[in-house]
Amino acid sequence: MGNRAGGRRTGPKCIAIVGPFSSGKTTLLEAILARTGAIPRQNPISSGNTVSDHSPEARAHAMSVEATFATTDFMGESLTFVDCPGSIEFAFEAEPVLAACDLALVVAEADQKKVPALQLIMRRLDELGVPRILFLNKIDKAEVGVRETLKMLQPTSRTPLLLRQIPLRKEGIVVGSIDLALERAYIYREYSESEIAEIPSDEKAREIEARFSMLERLADHDDALMEQLLEEIEPPKDAVFDDLAADLRSGAVTPVLIGSAEKGNGVLRLLKTIRHDAPDVETTRQRLGAPNSGQTVVQVMKTIHTPHGGKLSVSRILSGSVADGAELFLPGGASAKVSGIYRMFGKDQAKQASAAAGETVALGKLDSVRTGQTLTTSKGGTQPLATFKMPDPVFAFSVRPKERKDDVRMSAAIQRLAEEDPSLSLRHQQDSSETVLMGHGEMHLRVTVERLEGKYQIPVEAKPPAVPYRETIRKATQQRGRHKKQSGGHGQFGDVVLDIKPLPRGTGFEFTDTITGGVVPKTYIPSVEAGVRDFLRSGPLGFPIVDIAVNLADGSYHTVDSSDMAFQMAAKLAMREGMTACSPVLLEPIMKVEIFTPSEATARITGIVPQRRGQILGYDARPGWPGWDVVEATMPQAEIGDLIIELRSATAGVASYRASFDHMAELTGRLADEAMNASGKAA
Numbered sequence: 069m070g071n072r073a074g075g076r077r078t079g080p081k082c083i084a085i086v087g088p089f090s091s092g093k094t095t096l097l098e099a100i101l102a103r104t105g106a107i108p109r110q111n112p113i114s115s116g117n118t119v120s121d122h123s124p125e126a127r128a129h130a131m132s133v134e135a136t137f138a139t140t141d142f143m144g145e146s147l148t149f150v151d152c153p154g155s156i157e158f159a160f161e162a163e164p165v166l167a168a169c170d171l172a173l174v175v176a177e178a179d180q181k182k183v184p185a186l187q188l189i190m191r192r193l194d195e196l197g198v199p200r201i202l203f204l205n206k207i208d209k210a211e212v213g214v215r216e217t218l219k220m221l222q223p224t225s226r227t228p229l230l231l232r233q234i235p236l237r238k239e240g241i242v243v244g245s246i247d248l249a250l251e252r253a254y255i256y257r258e259y260s261e262s263e264i265a266e267i268p269s270d271e272k273a274r275e276i277e278a279r280f281s282m283l284e285r286l287a288d289h290d291d292a293l294m295e296q297l298l299e300e301i302e303p304p305k306d307a308v309f310d311d312l313a314a315d316l317r318s319g320a321v322t323p324v325l326i327g328s329a330e331k332g333n334g335v336l337r338l339l340k341t342i343r344h345d346a347p348d349v350e351t352t353r354q355r356l357g358a359p360n361s362g363q364t365v366v367q368v369m370k371t372i373h374t375p376h377g378g379k380l381s382v383s384r385i386l387s388g389s390v391a392d393g394a395e396l397f398l399p400g401g402a403s404a405k406v407s408g409i410y411r412m413f414g415k416d417q418a419k420q421a422s423a424a425a426g427e428t429v430a431l432g433k434l435d436s437v438r439t440g441q442t443l444t445t446s447k448g449g450t451q452p453l454a455t456f457k458m459p460d461p462v463f464a465f466s467v468r469p470k471e472r473k474d475d476v477r478m479s480a481a482i483q484r485l486a487e488e489d490p491s492l493s494l495r496h497q498q499d500s501s502e503t504v505l506m507g508h509g510e511m512h513l514r515v516t517v518e519r520l521e522g523k524y525q526i527p528v529e530a531k532p533p534a535v536p537y538r539e540t541i542r543k544a545t546q547q548r549g550r551h552k553k554q555s556g557g558h559g560q561f562g563d564v565v566l567d568i569k570p571l572p573r574g575t576g577f578e579f580t581d582t583i584t585g586g587v588v589p590k591t592y593i594p595s596v597e598a599g600v601r602d603f604l605r606s607g608p609l610g611f612p613i614v615d616i617a618v619n620l621a622d623g624s625y626h627t628v629d630s631s632d633m634a635f636q637m638a639a640k641l642a643m644r645e646g647m648t649a650c651s652p653v654l655l656e657p658i659m660k661v662e663i664f665t666p667s668e669a670t671a672r673i674t675g676i677v678p679q680r681r682g683q684i685l686g687y688d689a690r691p692g693w694p695g696w697d698v699v700e701a702t703m704p705q706a707e708i709g710d711l712i713i714e715l716r717s718a719t720a721g722v723a724s725y726r727a728s729f730d731h732m733a734e735l736t737g738r739l740a741d742e743a744m745n746a747s748g749k750a751a
């Protein structure tokens with residue numbers, strides 16, 4: 069299997085660094101850049117001065133909030149690392165990166181709390197078929213053994229976690245590692261290369277046992293190795309290395325390396341493994357099914373609007389090459405011209421003349437191009453290589469510039485932010501005339517607002533969006549409305565009798581007339597309806613009125629003084645007075661909610677639902693998600709605003725939900741008063 073004889077592949081590579089929140093991804097990238105000499109020394113996260121977390125938003129929250137690219141050279145090869153945020157709220161950043169990288173470097177640690185988050189990431193990598201290495205970080209503070217840790221992490225991975233290194237301990241403290249493929253010991257030195265050593269004699273037995281487990285796993289995919297193991301023949305080292313590389317590339321195993329990003333330990337071995345084992349761009353191109361007809365194929369991983377106005381499309385060249393000035397085509401035939409090619413290094417860019425297959429570079433000024441698109445040099449474009457499943461938004465903010473004059477600037481800025489962050493969506497809420505930002509959590513939207521205020525210098529007010537309440541009536545009545553004015557010249561005269569009655573929930577509005585003998589002339593009947601409709605836009609409780617029928621039963625007119633306006637006025641008058649007898653009541657939207665949760669938290673979730681005035685409809689296994697449930701419920705929209713925060717805190721961050729409008733229900737008492745007060749419309 070695999071490419072045994074192929075040996076080491078060459079060429080620029082692209083590696084996505086992913087993993088649960090705070091597992092040490094940014095620290096590891098910093099350590100990698102220090103080890104490859106791209107930066108003079110490794111800055112700790114706490115310095116706020118790392119290559120990756122350079123934005124004010126990342127520094128303010130001490131977490132990565134977007135994918136960051138850094139290209140470095142290692143032993144004559146160009147490697148681009150993409151540091152992806154671990155927070156589930158920014159998970160979408162990794163998607164377009166994973167769509168075209170060669171390898172995912174999964175940074176994990178021995179922490180039970182982060183296992184569910186790791187599971188989500190591994191699941192996604194399985195779905196996409198991205199080969200991966202797991203770097204077991206924070207080995208300096210590991211309290212449990214590595215094998216115990218792997219037992220904890222194994223259920224997150226469809227493929228076996230293959231331990232390639234074991235820690236070397238002295239008095240319980242990890243002082244180095246033993247590489248099971250090389251059969252060598254490495255003594256850690258902080259911030260510098262480890263010292264190679266003989267495997268201590270008292271560790272030999274442990275090493276042999278661990279190495280045998282590793283070989284057994286490899287033998288699952290290599291019959292010759294299996295025979296050698298059975299016959300107790302020592303397999304040739306090269307064959308073992310080839311197997312390790314082949315099994316990684318084919319996705320048959322997930323090799324595990326260990327280390328401490330913070331101290332720069334285990335980093336060199338990791339880099340060498342990546343250099344030796346990671347698939348090259350041609351393998352990746354084939355995996356993605358990109359065309360191979362001599363044309364250039366480019367996959368866009370991220371869009372950045374730089375402070376000085378230039379738009380950058382950070383892209384992977386999957387085949388061919390791109391020169392400055394080249395024309396690239398989108399599916400459907402539109403095209404854009406590359407103006408500037410840049411090597412990325414955190415917030416810095418260095419101009420280069422062209423980019424070859426395998427390179428990950430920023431292409432300048434591709435105005436019509438969006439993140440995730442596939443571009444090509446052949447006219448007419450090519451099939452998109454990736455499609456993205458956007459999870460439903462789970463959190464919303466209504467935003468308004470603090471100063472009216474920023475109205476237009478704010479919309480323009482939001483458009484740009486949405487272009488940089490495809491997981492951000494935007495809605496204009498008609499009845500409250502609000503601009504509503506929708507995203508994947510409170511932090512996601514807070515960061516968006518900080519960008520509006522920081523990068524675009526637009527102070528904004530952000531608050532939960534208004535709930536679209538409605539009102540209706542519970543009783544029927546008949547009401548006359550007479551509009552009569554005599555103020556010199558033409559008078560105004562309109563006179564109507566309206567039957568007002570409630571309709572079943574969800575019916576909306578019906579208007580009829582039972583006029584006989586032309587007591588209200590036909591031409592004025594639409595005026596009456598228009599007057600009623602106008603009144604319904606805001607009822608006595610301050611909200612639009614629904615589920616109501618109005619019949620024009622009687623009335624009178626004046627040949628000279630009657631007019632369209634006068635009949636509209638008469639209708640409104642009748643409605644206003646009639647409503648008081650109709651016992652108006654507030655209606656609130658009730659949503660149908662599906663909550664997705666790991667099964668062990670299902671009981672907690674079903675406890676949360678009634679506390680938010682929800683009703684459980686049932687729960688079941690989540691299709692295609694072993695170990696997960698889906699809880700179905702109905703819940704008032706007013707209670708869903710911050711639901712995600714509670715769901716996440718009950719599930720170590722991984723639960724999510726999807727909601728859709730179900731029906732309107734009466735709301736009375738204290739909650740109704742609060743709703744009316746909050747809208748500022750109460751009578």
Ligand SMILES: Nc1nc2c(ncn2[C@@H]2O[C@H](COP(=O)(O)OP(=O)(O)OP(=O)(O)O)[C@@H](O)[C@H]2O)c(=O)[nH]1
Nearest residue numbers: 089090091092093094095131132154206328329330
């Ligand atoms: N003890 C120990 N701490 C580490 C190690 N690596 C990282 N840390 C600490 O873990 C914390 C998180 O590190 P980051 O590098 O920001 O983690 P991250 O995975 O990039 O976090 P997000 O991007 O926000 O998901 C910081 O306090 C680091 O100092 C390590 O090897 N050992």
Ligand SMILES: [Mg+2]
Nearest residue numbers: 093094131132
């Ligand atoms: Mg980070």
